[in-house]
Amino acid sequence: MDRMIRIALPLVACVGLAALATPAAAQAQTPVWEENFEGTSIDGNTWTYDVGTGCQIGICGWGNSELQYYTSRPENARIENGNLVIEARRENFEGSPFTSARLKTEGRVHFKYGTLEARIKTPEAGNGVWPAYWLLGAVGVWPDRGEIDIMEIGNVDGIAAGMANRLVGGAVHWNYGGGHASHADYADFPSDLHDDYRTYRMTWDPQFIRVSVDGLQYFEMAISDIEGASLHEFHAPHVLLLNLAVGGSYTGIFDPNGITAPLPGRMLVDWIRLYQDHPDSELHIGGNNATPPGRFGIYSEQSGLAGALDFGSNADLFVWNNLSPIAGAPFEGNEAMAFRASAGQWFGLGILTDYRNMSAYAGGALKFHMRTTTPATFKIGINTSFGDSWVDFTANGPNYGLVRDGQWHEVTIPFSAFYDLDLHAVKQMFMVVADPPAQDVEFFIDNVYYQSP
Missing domain, CATH: 2.60.120.430 (Galactose-binding lectin)
Incomplete structure (x- = not known):
């Protein structure tokens, strides 16, 4: 999600359901961390916000030419009926034509390795709305810190093919030889993803990162060749992010007038659960420290x-x-x-x-x-x-x-x-x-x- 333009070593594939593998079901176990959004307000001990257009930290448009202004207002992020609601709105705000929200667990929840699940209902992507559920390395400057995109919807290729709400993608980004490297996979889901809640699952261990939706795998990346492929970033703790962007390079839409997806658009997150059983797993809970x-x-x-x-x-x-x-x-x-x-x-x-x-x-x-x-x-x-x-x-x-x-x-x-x-x-x-x-x-x-x- 952060500076998504792929400029080095692109290894991109788009697969249909016939090629999808069905991963083994997650073992019945107790989450080491979970978020059920049961309170009346967003928990500041777990979540904080990125606010603005990114210009304040030197990456205007958040590195992707996005069109929204991220806020911490309840109009854009709130708890409602046991869900986290992230809402993108068409409104002029601080010089931007849209508002939305981007939440992260930075400084509060960091982890390395595990199975991360989230039950999410995405908005209708149409043209220009871009929901994302992803991870960033806890330390360093992008791309050195690494990035794992668990779920993104609204890709420019999906829009062009008339399946913006069926094409779901996963990706990773890292530093290779001093430049930006990435690998991405996409899948054409059999129905519109926004029709119902879906369970997005990432399994991450020292050998692989794999991602599935409702049990159907759509992304895989081997990460065991740490030295040869310069994959150190994926063996260090990451933080979790949830956001709903409008426009930008991922969607291929840079003109506010080109955004035709229904707005307001709402991304609903019912729960998130992290399971860890690998001996090298790490978990940092800021509130405990x-x-x-x-x-x-x-x-x-x-x-x-x-x-x-x-x-x-x-x-x-x-x-x-x-x-x-x-x-x-x-x-x-x-x-x-x-x-x-x-x-x-x-x-x-x-x-x-x-x-x-x-x-x-x-x-x-x-x-x-x-x-x-x-x-x-x-x-x-x-x-x-x-x-x-x-x-x-x-x-x-x-x-x-x-x-x-x-x-x-x-x-x-x-x-x-x-x-x-x-x-x-x-x-x-x-x-x-x-x-x-x-x-x-x-x-x-x-x-x-x-x-x-």
């Missing part, structure tokens, strides 16, 4: 912390560009981030971790000590499932306690000052970046921590 409240040390040696990053073990400091270490006494402890940036080049750094559930810190603040004399504008950021979120420090604007006099000052940025911050899924807990300064810049940062309310 929430960081306790208090003070959490990002780059701090103070005592009394509720927890702290361990550099070299679960955290790394990455210098991105134009920063040279300099000597300087720390504010506390034995170390500080002390750097010089040369004039005329952007500079930046970030502290990278695994996923951290910092939801107990909502309503709290990012705190650190800093000393500098630069008048240059810089940004302090946090990266979460929503992408990068930044707070600007300008010479004449809010500086949250910083005084640029060369002395140590405590800086306190309330988390509410960051735009689109998902504290359930923090990936880079502290970042600094700046456009090219007019003069050399020296700065010192120490005692960085999160403070809960």
Whole structure:
């Protein structure tokens, strides 16, 4: 679903039902995770949203020239009669001609290997509506992170053949030799898929990824040749996504006037179940790994912390560009981030971790000590499932306690000052970046921590 244009190693096949294999029935077992949508609202401990057009993260149209604006409004995503409802609507919103929703379990539910089933009723695809049920690798940048498309309907070839609502596809995407590789299979189902609920099942183990609908297999990919085919992405945890797109490259329709599928269109998800029995399976439930409240040390040696990053073990400091270490006494402890940036080049750094559930810190603040004399504008950021979120420090604007006099000052940025911050899924807990300064810049940062309310 993410940047679906296939530009390398396309291995695409379209098969009819006569060629379909019937996989063995799933063993009767207890799901290790399930979602039955029994509440009155979407559970934020399980789901979060991608919002907007993708431009905010540098992939306008979500990499596929899609025409909708994704929202988190109940008009586009809600719980109704025991179903998750994702609704695409024709309406002008924030400059886009359509709205819809894209939900994901990023930072909340990640898994590797298993049998994943979902009971879904898709909308009438017609021309331009594109439902999808898929996975993305939990770590990395596409296509390095990998992608498994379990179900997609509304393909351009299906539209051209007059079977838009019968042609169902599965695909995988990965990085091969520094480029994008993909493999896709399609099947012509004997009746319109949107006529009723269908059970879409993926089985994923170290040898194969296979996908079926109502027991009929329509996709298979061998993944055991990890080194030869560069398939590392499919042996790492993935997150689940559900969305309903409008237009774009998969449908071959790029003009809003060309969308003739009935709108509003609704994708209904009754339940989702994950079974795991392979010894190398992995399952991460973010809600079971929430960081306790208090003070959490990002780059701090103070005592009394509720927890702290361990550099070299679960955290790394990455210098991105134009920063040279300099000597300087720390504010506390034995170390500080002390750097010089040369004039005329952007500079930046970030502290990278695994996923951290910092939801107990909502309503709290990012705190650190800093000393500098630069008048240059810089940004302090946090990266979460929503992408990068930044707070600007300008010479004449809010500086949250910083005084640029060369002395140590405590800086306190309330988390509410960051735009689109998902504290359930923090990936880079502290970042600094700046456009090219007019003069050399020296700065010192120490005692960085999160403070809960």
